[in-house]
Amino acid sequence: MITIDDLTVSFGAVQALRSVSFVAETAKITAVLGANGAGKTTLLRTISGLKEPRSGTIRMDERNLVHMRTEDIARLGIGHVPEGRGVIGEFTVEENLRLGAMMAKVNLQQGLSEQYEQFPVLGERRRQHAAKLSGGERQMLAMARALIAKPSVLLLDEPSLGLAPLVTAQLMHTIQSLCDTSDLTVILVEQNASSALRIAHHAVVLHVGKVVANDAASVVAADENLRQYYLGLVE
């Protein structure tokens, strides 16, 4: 479980997040939605320690993550799939996965088998450089690389960006089944609100750094004002 309380993050004089508070429950998908510049990516980067907050706390269970180093936060079991996927193009698929497994106390061969089973295309391309993969395959690799370390929390930043609708639907299905079959806590940042709301249990809507909605996904999805003004979902 991730508990964010009164989190404020600034870039110089500009406040990217203003007193953001919400809880991402264990074994649930929490969607963080909002337009470009709402502060979604900054939120994930702050949870991972890539950005230092001005004030507030981020707790994983009872442990405050603020002021911890990114690599230590990762070692606590927080997997972060960054915007743009962050696969290492110069590395082969398998090297990317080996790197993901390195810090976790997991059996590498077993981890690789599990991920190749989950994403068969990665098994077929294990010796290929990641730069040669398609957008969808890269996203799968980024997910697999995070999952191979058996994280307890998964932060996904715009996983559907640049993907075809069919690939996005498959990806969302994968995220949903991961959550259903394990105790994984997922914080899913998305601009594609309709896809995210379809699988999320809970939704937080950000607007210029402030929380404007924090409720069950079904409630947010049904709120006409939110849909129209903040999520760009016009019937």
Place this chain on the structure above:
Amino acid sequence: MDPFLTSRIVTDVLGGLTNGVIYGMVALSLVLIWRSTGVLNFAQGAMPMFATYVGFALLSYHFGYWPCVLACIIAGLLIGGLTERLLVRRLYGKPEINPIVVMVGFLIVLEAVAAAIWSSFPRSLPSPFSSIDWQLAGKPIALSPFTVYEIATGLLVMTAVAVLFRFTKLGLQLRASAVAPEVSRLLGVRVGRLLTLGWMLSTVVGVITTVLVSSNFFTGLTPQVMDGIFAFGFIAAAIGGLESPVGAIVAGILLGVVNQFVTDLVNQNAVIIIALALLIVSLMIRPSGVFTKRTERRV
């Protein structure tokens, strides 16, 4: 073929190979630092020189050659690590000219301090192997027990670096930290420590190179011992591609052989001119280096 010509070619190739391995090692150490931290280390000759002086100070206490070499390596690890932590770390993310100016300054300081402590006179180091060339059919060939030691050590170091980077967990982390530091941190890799380790490793490669050069009976150890060699190592790294360790090694070895032929066929003074001409031509044709793979990068 005329036996005289054959023997001359063999002599040039063997002599060139010896120098080339040294250039290749300097180029490799430059590439290691460039790839891991984006810094062009102009003190890459001076830092190992200083460590070699420190290590061979043990000679005064009647230690033998090999304990002194071990002390040089330990001094190199310390100098490399401390340089990264105390000097270079403050320069990451700054304009590219900043680290260049700082490292040129550091080179001058190290050479001046070494001269102040140990003087500029060549200091002869005990060589573990004879530098007298072997003879074939009564004629000397450009190969002695010492040159075999040089070439074998060079190839061993290069192979060890390649194995480390290609086949070990540590190598995977070092490579990842170099090309994708932020992603590596998100995967739990302690990037800061690995950058320090990269500098330590590169300085050790430089130390072994300097020990080989200075142990040569005809060279000895001076504060400027690596200056000329650094220039050729730098040219080799630029020709091979600063992104390519294999390119740096191959270009270093080829440059050594070319230099030997130029010395033999023209004269010693033409060597640097030809080397620079090769650099200019290669940069005009392949600015990123002959051996650097052309890759598309997403931005």
